[in-house]
Amino acid sequence: MDEKVKDRYSRYIGAMGIDAVAKQSACSVFLSGLGPLGVEIAKNTVLSGVKRLTMHDSRNTSFSDLSGQFFLSEADICLNRAGASLSKV
Numbered sequence: 001m002d003e004k005v006k007d008r009y010s011r012y013i014g015a016m017g018i019d020a021v022a023k024q025s026a027c028s029v030f031l032s033g034l035g036p037l038g039v040e041i042a043k044n045t046v047l048s049g050v051k052r053l054t055m056h057d058s059r060n061t062s063f064s065d066l067s068g069q070f071f072l073s074e075a076d077i078c079l080n081r082a083g084a085s086l087s088k089v
Contacts (some may be wrong), residue, residue: 036068
């Protein structure tokens with residue numbers, strides 16, 4: 001594992017162990033559904049240091065999504081939720 005990664009994730013390594021963090025940093029994750037729970041999972045997955053996150057959602061953003069999905073704004077109404085969240089996650 002790269003020294004920069006070890007330094008950045010030192011507390012996480014202490015909690016999870018170096019082997020678990022090394023495996024996680026090499027894995028790819030597929031997430032379907034970018035509602036309030038899905039976006040929280042996406043955020044935490046990215047923060048945990050996975051190699052790749054693929055996000056999927058078949059729904060477009062509606063006004064009701066704005067109350068729970070914190071990466072969406074009024075400008076994202078009628079756009080796909082995964083596509084609108086991608087650059088912000």
